[in-house]
Amino acid sequence: MLPGHRVRKVLRRALVSFALASSALSGPAFAQIAKDAxxxxxxxxxxxxxxxxxxxxxxxxxxxxxxxxxxxxxxxxxxxxxxxxxxxxxxxxxxxxxxxxxxxxxxxxxxxxxxxxxxxxxxxxxxxxxxxxxxxxxxxxxxxxxxxxxxxxxDSSTIANAIGRAAVKAGGNTWFLIVADYSFGQSLQQQIERVVVPAGGKIVGVARHPVATTDFSAYLLQAQASGAKVVAALNAGDNTINTIKQAGEFGLVEGGQKIAGTAFYITNVHALGLKTAQGLQFVVPFYWDxxxxxxxxxxxxxxxxxxxxxxxxxxxxxxxxxxxxxxxxxxxxxxxxxxxxxxxxxxxxxxxxxxxxxxxxxxxxxxGMTLYEVKTPAESKGPWDYLKPVRAMPADEIIRPLAESNCPYAKAN
Missing domain, CATH: 3.40.50.2300 (Response regulator)
Incomplete structure (x- = not known):
């Protein structure tokens, strides 16, 4: 039988060895995934x-x-x-x-x-x-x-910063907003107003639509009657496609109004065709070509x-x-x-x-993102060759500063 002091010494060594082993197992080299996948x-x-x-x-x-x-x-x-x-x-x-x-x-x-x-x-x-x-x-x-x-x-504030300021500088100082009536569209509306109004622009009308709608005639007639220089489609997907198609049918562009796409995709351009979409500008963080x-x-x-x-x-x-x-x-x-x-x-x-x-x-x-413009049919060299870069914009220029964040977990660097 070991004396008491030797027992305590052995126990101390065992505890140290266990602690070191536990520390090694808890490090990043040891896979801590309890599930089977x-x-x-x-x-x-x-x-x-x-x-x-x-x-x-x-x-x-x-x-x-x-x-x-x-x-x-x-x-x-x-x-x-x-x-x-x-x-x-x-x-x-x-x-x-x-x-x-x-x-x-x-x-x-x-x-x-x-x-x-x-x-x-x-x-x-x-x-x-x-x-x-x-x-x-x-x-x-x-x-x-x-x-x-x-x-x-x-995000909505980034889109607004990139599109709103550029359009007002180009003379688009009156806006009519066609807004998808859920949190995305509502957030984008707030951001557009936040950018356009201080830049010297004015929101002359707003029309909200449900996501499932396909008929935008009532909203476009309101936009046309408003005389706004810019009609902004604050929606996405099929909603945006239908808005722009029907805007063409009502002659908004021929009447001197510009259509601004906010949440816009290359698939929208494909669905619309270059003849309808040519000249439209929008910002994206990636283009396949x-x-x-x-x-x-x-x-x-x-x-x-x-x-x-x-x-x-x-x-x-x-x-x-x-x-x-x-x-x-x-x-x-x-x-x-x-x-x-x-x-x-x-x-x-x-x-x-x-x-x-x-x-x-x-x-x-x-x-960062890039402002692209939809090519004309004559400029396109083949299928899906739809966009030409206008201006690259670094992240710090267009994304809301961390110092302005109201995220409770964020701390400005």
Whole structure:
């Protein structure tokens, strides 16, 4: 039997050894993933009015990102789930709740409806990583921000800064707003007013429409009667397409009014045709033909989708978001959403979509955008050759400063 002092010495050595082993196991090199797989959910509009610029094309982008990463992270397979929120916040929240609580989903990506994003971001706080790609309300990194949520594309205040100021400077000092009547459109209206009025412009009328509408004649007649120099379509997807098509039928452009697209996509240009859309200007953070890396991604995306179409900036953003999430999980050594979120803010984003971009404390990816103009039919050299760059705009110039943030988790650097 050992003397008491020797027993105590052996016990101390054992405790030190256990503490060192525990410390090593808790480090990032040890995979802390209790589930049988790392699961990512793509939640968006799969078949409704916003399906073309996101929908199944975003799912294809997510699959490519997972494949490029190797299909596994920290020794566990990566699985992809897909949900259709049908542009209803309650349905989106229900899907997200089941994914998180039952299926063990660690990250949910995309959305495409701001009301859905706000609902999901609130319920998932500290329970899952939320990466908003297709939703535009700036509340997502403002008063409704979350320590485990991010904005990966553009937002309503950024769009307003880029489009509103440029149009007023060009003489468009009276505006009529056609607004999608949900949180995205309402947020965009507030931002346009915030930019246009101080710049010397005036809002002469506003007409709100439900998301499901296809007939914009009443709203366009109001816009025409207002005499506004700029008629802004504060909507997206099929709503924007129908607004611009019917504006042409009513002769708004021929009458001297300009149509401004806010949340606008290359799929909108394709649906409208160059003859109708030519000259329209809008801002996006990605264009498929902008450089060699974007063209390479487009070739692989087309093969994945089995299509000759071009990916939208939303679909490109989903690829970047999923890849960044997997890199953050690997760097954190765990899929714990809080720790992964810390890594997402720490690591630069390096891919074809965003090169060297950083994520701010409020979750906003600091990625610049480019103002593009739709080509004329004579300028286009082939299918999907639709846009020409007008002006590149760095992130610091167009994204609301962190010092002005009302996100309770953000601190200005």
């Amino acid at each position: 790392v699961r990512i959910g793509v939640l968006n509009d799969q078949s409704g009015p916003y399906a073309d610029p996101q929908g199944p094309g975003s799912v294809a982008s997510a699959r490519l990102a997972i494949r490029d990463f190797g299909g596994k992270v920290l020794g566990k397979p990566v699985e992809l789930l897909v949900g259709d929120h049908q542009n209803k916040a309650d349905i989106g929240a229900s899907i997200a709740r089941r994914w998180i609580d039952v299926d063990g989903v660690g990250a949910i990506v995309d959305f495409g409806n701001s009301a859905v994003s706000l609902a999901v971001q609130d319920l998932a706080k500290n329970k899952a990583v939320i990466i908003n790609v297709s939703s535009v309300t700036d509340r997502l990194f403002g008063d409704a921000c979350s320590p485990t949520a991010f904005v990966w594309n553009y 902008q450089d060699d890396a974007s063209r390479a991604f487009t070739r692989r995306w087309r093969a994945e989708r089995g299509t000759d179409a071009a990916p939208s900036h939303l679909q490109a953003g989903v690829y970047s978001a999923v890849l960044a999430y997997l890199r953050a999980v690997e760097a954190a050594g765990t899929d714990d959403p809080v720790k992964v979120s810390e890594k997402l803010r720490e690591l630069p984003v390096n891919d074809f979509y965003a090169q060297g971009a950083k994520v701010r404390a409020d979750g906003r990816l600091m990625k």
